[in-house]
Amino acid sequence: MPYVSQTQHIDRVRGAIEGRLPAPANSSRLVSSWQRSYEQYRLDPGSVIGPRVLTPVELREVQGKEEAFLRASGQCLTRLHDMIRVADYCVMLTDAHGVTIDYRIDRDRRGDFKHAGLYIGSCWSEREEGTCGIASVLTDLAPITVHKTDHFRAAFTTLTCSASPIFSPSGELIGVLDASAVRSPDNRDSQRLVFQLVRQSAALIEDGYFLNQTAQHWVIFGHQSRNFVEAQPEVLIAFDECGNIAASNRKAQECIAGLSGPRHVDEIFDTSAVHLHDVARTDTIVPLRLRATGALLYARIRAPLKRPSRVTPVATSANAFNASSDARAATNLDAISRFLHSRDSRLARNAEVALRIAGKHLPILILGETGVGKEVFAQALHASGARRAKPFVAVNCGAIPDSLIESELFGYAPGAFTGARSRGARGKIAQANGGTLFLDEIGDMPLNLQTRLLRVLAEGEVLPLGGDAPVRVDIDVICATHRDLARMVDDGTFREDLYYRLSGATLHMPPLRERTDILDVVHAVFDEEAQSAGHVLTLDARLAGRLACFAWPGNIRQLRNVLRYACAVCDSTRVELRHVSPDVAALLAPDEAAPRPALASLDDERARIVDALTRNHWRPNAAAEALGMSRATLYRRIAKLGIVGPHRV
Numbered sequence: 001m002p003y004v005s006q007t008q009h010i011d012r013v014r015g016a017i018e019g020r021l022p023a024p025a026n027s028s029r030l031v032s033s034w035q036r037s038y039e040q041y042r043l044d045p046g047s048v049i050g051p052r053v054l055t056p057v058e059l060r061e062v063q064g065k066e067e068a069f070l071r072a073s074g075q076c077l078t079r080l081h082d083m084i085r086v087a088d089y090c091v092m093l094t095d096a097h098g099v100t101i102d103y104r105i106d107r108d109r110r111g112d113f114k115h116a117g118l119y120i121g122s123c124w125s126e127r128e129e130g131t132c133g134i135a136s137v138l139t140d141l142a143p144i145t146v147h148k149t150d151h152f153r154a155a156f157t158t159l160t161c162s163a164s165p166i167f168s169p170s171g172e173l174i175g176v177l178d179a180s181a182v183r184s185p186d187n188r189d190s191q192r193l194v195f196q197l198v199r200q201s202a203a204l205i206e207d208g209y210f211l212n213q214t215a216q217h218w219v220i221f222g223h224q225s226r227n228f229v230e231a232q233p234e235v236l237i238a239f240d241e242c243g244n245i246a247a248s249n250r251k252a253q254e255c256i257a258g259l260s261g262p263r264h265v266d267e268i269f270d271t272s273a274v275h276l277h278d279v280a281r282t283d284t285i286v287p288l289r290l291r292a293t294g295a296l297l298y299a300r301i302r303a304p305l306k307r308p309s310r311v312t313p314v315a316t317s318a319n320a321f322n323a324s325s326d327a328r329a330a331t332n333l334d335a336i337s338r339f340l341h342s343r344d345s346r347l348a349r350n351a352e353v354a355l356r357i358a359g360k361h362l363p364i365l366i367l368g369e370t371g372v373g374k375e376v377f378a379q380a381l382h383a384s385g386a387r388r389a390k391p392f393v394a395v396n397c398g399a400i401p402d403s404l405i406e407s408e409l410f411g412y413a414p415g416a417f418t419g420a421r422s423r424g425a426r427g428k429i430a431q432a433n434g435g436t437l438f439l440d441e442i443g444d445m446p447l448n449l450q451t452r453l454l455r456v457l458a459e460g461e462v463l464p465l466g467g468d469a470p471v472r473v474d475i476d477v478i479c480a481t482h483r484d485l486a487r488m489v490d491d492g493t494f495r496e497d498l499y500y501r502l503s504g505a506t507l508h509m510p511p512l513r514e515r516t517d518i519l520d521v522v523h524a525v526f527d528e529e530a531q532s533a534g535h536v537l538t539l540d541a542r543l544a545g546r547l548a549c550f551a552w553p554g555n556i557r558q559l560r561n562v563l564r565y566a567c568a569v570c571d572s573t574r575v576e577l578r579h580v581s582p583d584v585a586a587l588l589a590p591d592e593a594a595p596r597p598a599l600a601s602l603d604d605e606r607a608r609i610v611d612a613l614t615r616n617h618w619r620p621n622a623a624a625e626a627l628g629m630s631r632a633t634l635y636r637r638i639a640k641l642g643i644v645g646p647h648r649v
Contacts, residue, residue: 006046009154013038013045024150025188029140030131036139037130037152048155050117051129054099059121063101069174070102072208073166077104077177080201084179084194090118092178093205098124098134101175116159116182124178129153133161137176141165143202145195147188160184162195164202169210169238169247177202203250207236210249214238215305217246218280220265222288222299224255229285229298239265242383244391257292260426264389267291276301336384339377343517343619350377350507358385363457363502365442366480368509371557374480375440377509382436387476390435395428398441406449412465429462429473436476442502443483443494450495457501477502512555516621516631519548521556526563526575533567540576545639546588606641609634613643 015021016031017038023031037043054062063070073093081091081104090105090113100122105113113119126135130152136144143164149157163178179198184190211219222235236249237259243266248259256268265271269288279286280301287296339351354364358381366374375394382392400408411427429437439445445453456462457477461470479502488494512518522544530537552558566579577585609627616622624634637643 006048006154009149009157010046012149013152025147027150029136029144030146030150033126033131033136033139034152037126041127041130043130043152045130045152045154047153050115050155051122051124053117053119054121054123056121059099059101062095062099066095066101066175068212069095069209072212073102073175073177073205076201076205076208077102080104080177080179080197083197087181087194088183089179089181089194092118092120092122092134092180094124094134094176094178096138096173096175098138098176100124112182113180117155118159118180118182129156132156132159133163133180134176134178137163137165137178138173141173143195143199145188145191147191148184148186158182160191162191162198164199166202166206166209167250169213169249174209175205177205207249210236210238210247214247217304218276219302220288220299221302222252222297224295224297226285226287226298229300235297235299237265237268243389256290256297263391266389269297336380339380343520344510344515346508346510347515347517350509353505354381354507355384357505359387361476362504363477363479365485365503365506366478366509367485367506368480368482369511369555370482371555372509372511373556374509375438377507378436378438378478378480381478382438382476385436385476387435391432392436392438393428393432394438394440396440398444405446406452407465409449410452410462410465411467413467427462427464429456429475430464430471432475433473434475436478439477439479441481441483442479443481443485443488447493447495450498454495454498454501457498512552512559513550516619519544519620519635522547522559522563525556525560526567529560529563529567530575532564533570536573537567537570538574540574541642542639543575543577543580543588545635546577548635549639550588605637606643609637609641610643 012021012024013034016023017035024034034045038045070093077091077093081089084091085104085106088106088109090103090109092100093102094100100120103118103120105118123129124132124134124138126132126139129135131146132151132153133144133146136146143162145160145162147160151157151159151161159180159182161178161180163176165173166175166177168174177198179194217238217240220235220237220239221229221233222237223229223233228234235252235255237245237252238247239245243264245259245263245265245268248256253259258268265276268291270291271288274286274288279299280303283300285298285300288299289296336351336355339347340355342348342351354377357364364378364381366377368374378394379392382388395409397405407425407427409427409429411425411430452463456473459470460473462473463470485494485499485503489496489499512521515521523539526537526539526544530539547559547562554561562580562584563575565581566575570579577588580588609623612623612626613620616626620631620634624631627634629637
């Protein structure tokens with residue numbers, strides 16, 4: 001039975017909305033929800049119909065998308081239910097849309113809870129059910145207790161619900177934890193303990209999900225007391241190989257200022273006397289001093305549990321984040337030195353010029369076909385410069401819808417538009433403050449936003465969408481595109497003044513098919529993919545030669561996919577042509593109609609080519625010139641004759 005009659009409940013809801021009667025629990029938050037439920041969603045406060053419940057097929061589809069979230073939350077749900085089951089509570093977990101994807105209910109009470117709508121697959125959005133615990137959390141992103149007649153619909157006025165949000169490491173809402181009872185005391189104060197237990201359990205689930213999602217990062221487990229670091233760490237901070245902080249849990253953000261935006265661990269902690277790699281290896285607890293306050297945080301470090309995704313071979317920026325400043329600088333230089341010492345003269349020249357202009361506050365424009373490694377080059381340049389400890393923020397201007405790119409780049413103020421976060425959001429430009437902003441596919445940026453970007457570059461200020469006060473930013477800008485910007489300027493599709501502002505230095509990245517170090521790239525990419533495959537693999541010399549002679553319209557990205565496939569399907573220790581996908585293998589196959597030279601001739605040719613390569617220090621261009629053939633022909637002969645360089649033996 002409803003806690004109050006339907007008529008009484010309807011009168012109370014309307015009276016509170018109109019201001020004639022006091023707000024439920026003296027809460028303006030609940031009144032706002034009542035008002036939306038009544039006026040915006042046109043729900044009936046007198047309805048006694050239960051919530052919508054998904055079919056088993058629909059529920060399985062929703063649960064399939066939340067597999068990691070369900071794994072991280074299962075034990076916490078059981079633990080919370082064990083603590084409150086004696087008071088006849090059930091525990092429910094919903095996704096970010098209010099769909100119940102997991103629950104804990106005593107078997108002998110399942111019928112009562114199901115009758116009240118507290119059941120797996122039930123949907124609790126405010127649009128459908130009006131004011132309730134889960135709906136309020138989905139709307140306001142804050143914990144709440146909705147007790148009995150606080151509910152909008154008469155069907156739920158006997159229920160009490162305490163709910164709390166659960167956020168992902170990136171700060172996005174991923175679900176809601178709720179504890180509900182069909183019968184409970186009328187006094188709201190009776191729910192205080194359950195409310196606190198729900199909040200604590202939601203934080204535990206959040207931390208569990210955090211650790212699951214940051215398995216490829218280094219993680220700091222910290223507590224103000226040394227005795228609780230192992231038992232119950234409060235602070236979790238994930239950072240990458242370069243020491244850039246990737247994520248932090250809510251407790252860390254509450255305790256440590258400056259974690260909401262991209263930072264480096266050296267900016268947060270004084271690590272001059274601590275080698276974080278060693279701490280992770282020895283699994284010891286160390287005191288870390290906060291630079292802002294001088295306070296100590298006792299911590300241990302967890303090394304990555306799985307290998308991070310790898311990048312294009314000539315630009316893996318492995319930054320020794322825990323080394324001394326001199327050693328770190330030397331290691332960072334390795335990021336660009338792979339380009340600097342490339343056997344392709346154009347690539348080496350690009351790296352040389354980039355290093356000379358780095359730190360001069362000169363915008364850099366990188367041109368080249370799709371897949372040639374423009375972003376990788378930009379990352380390497382950032383990692384080898386003075387701003388390496390600051391954020392590198394990449395934005396693909398062609399991958400973001402026109403309707404979102406403005407808010408994505410410039411951020412927005414609270415309430416700037418329908419659906420905006422209540423606290424607003426920092427844009428990518430503000431996130432890059434102090435570091436490098438990389439604008440990929442700049443040629444795809446809409447004209448109206450080009451004007452705003454020009455102001456940022458000219459004034460050093462960014463104005464969030466809906467904001468009234470500009471924010472100062474200090475950024476280095478690197479742009480990249482496969483388009484002909486000069487022609488776009490002539491066509492009127494790209495602003496001329498922005499083009500000249502961005503092209504302080506223009507670097508052209510050669511396509512893979514034109515690079516003189518293409519065989520080196522083939523072997524470098526293969527080495528990375530073979531390592532990722534998890535077992536020892538070697539690349540057949542004949543296949544390497546054929547790969548080096550291929551045109552590669554998709555450049556390094558296409559080469560990587562071909563080798564990744566080959567490593568995955570390889571059933572032996574040597575990757576050969578038969579392991580390449582059939583469509584690519586057909587393009588790599590040699591011309592069978594070509595006449596085969598005699599054995600003696602093959603031996604003579606092999607000796608002649610090896611001699612030329614040896615005399616020219618295995619530089620393909622010089623050897624090809626000495627032999628009087630093109631580089632492509634030389635690679636084909638190397639592949640046919642099975643010649644392997646001394647660095648590959």
